Amino acid sequence: MSELEDISHHIQDRISSLQRMLDLSVFELPQNKIKKLGQELFALERLLEEFEKCVGQQKEQLKDLKELEELFQKDVEDVHHMKDNIPAHMPRKKGSANGNDPVMNKNEASDVQLVHPENVKKTNKSYIREMESVTMPEFESIPQYMKGRVSYDQLNAAVQSINTAVTAKYKILHQSLKTLNNHSRKLHQRFKDQETKDTKGQYFVVEDDVREFTQMKVDKRFQGILNMLRHCQRLREVRGGGLTRYILL
Template sequence: MSSVTEVETFQDLDAHLRNKTDVLQVCVTLRGGWGADTVEEMEQQAKELKTMKQSIAGYRSSLASAHEDLITAYALLKEMQQLSLRLKHLKEYLPQHMPQAALQHKSHPKKSPSEEKENKDQGPAITVQPKQTPRPAGRKAPKQISKVEFITMKEFESVPKYIRGRLQYAQVNAAVVEINKTLETKYSLLSRPRAKLSELNMKIVGECQRQENKETKGLHFVVDGDIKRWSSLKMDTAGKSLLTVLRMLKRLREVRGPGNLVRYAVLT
């Protein structure tokens, strides 16, 4: 068995080699010179030392590679920890309602200069008009109901602290949902034929129509009574503050009068 495989530590290997050298030295002294077997033993020991040096070089290379891998793994661990913290923050503060981005007009995509030149060479394009279903006589096209757009965090933070007070970002967008629900319910009711309205709804429609004037022409609006009737938004101090924030961010504007009547019109 070689010296490399007999020992487990460098201290043991050093002691083992020193012991063998001492034994060989004693043999040389007793024999009065170097015998063949002693030379063979020394050559064997030299081979073991060479093998050990090669093994140590391999171990050092492996240790250096492992050290680099350890540094890389530590850097990845730090990145993963930071990413985990960011994801945790996003999970805790992700708003329930995201502001709607401006939609690109898909029906007329922008063409490249080469496509425009090719179309020009081919002459005027032939436009095929879609077939339209005729609308029954006497029926008006339904008007799209205006909606309040959600606000962004940047917009919310731009509102002075003395105005928003203790309001949270999510509360403002939750109020937007309730106002839009009120608008949808109100104007869906106003668009229904009178013959299909109950007596109670007839009174509500009449009340809503009396609230309209020249200033509200072309606008969609709600009043305190509409919000109380068709939404869960309470018109207390906090509710009034929410409407104030939406007015400041140009989502709503007030149309007052006569008397104490206040209309909250949607700005589009």
């Protein structure tokens, strides 16, 4: 904009100079003055052409800025839409507990080797597997007869309840018996008694665990939810000894 203003002021100065020369034209001008007047007019014409060129460039820049403003406005609207429609349950990726981790490259492997063995042991012991939330495409793939009236949010609320039970159960199992109170010791022993060769190295809960650690009702509707989670490959059942164990996948 300052460039246009400079050209405009310069043109105004030239016009003022020509105006003074024209005012003096009532008198007979010498040849050199007439030549000077022609040079001024020619220079003014070139300045006007340059001025028009700058105005055209400014118009193009203004057009580009308006288009950019529209793009930014659309981005702002998209961000507000995403902010107002964030799902209550976001799927999370967790480390694998069954050895199905992706293959590491040499650099990643060397980084792992730098970790002290005692730290690795501590990390593995404190790790508790959790069930991933069900995605909307997965929910839509569930047959309607299986879903019934259970909504997407209700299904993932059940996932969180089961995760709560799993976390509470294995926190007790990971603790030393000396640090537990009488009730927790009884739970610890019950958890151990429920383990079988089929559940070794796996994370699982039974219905009593859900009752113990959550407010979720273990009823017919809960059984329907478990069927949906099996369909989505979030868990599988292992029966034996009068118990149904729900193993997290």
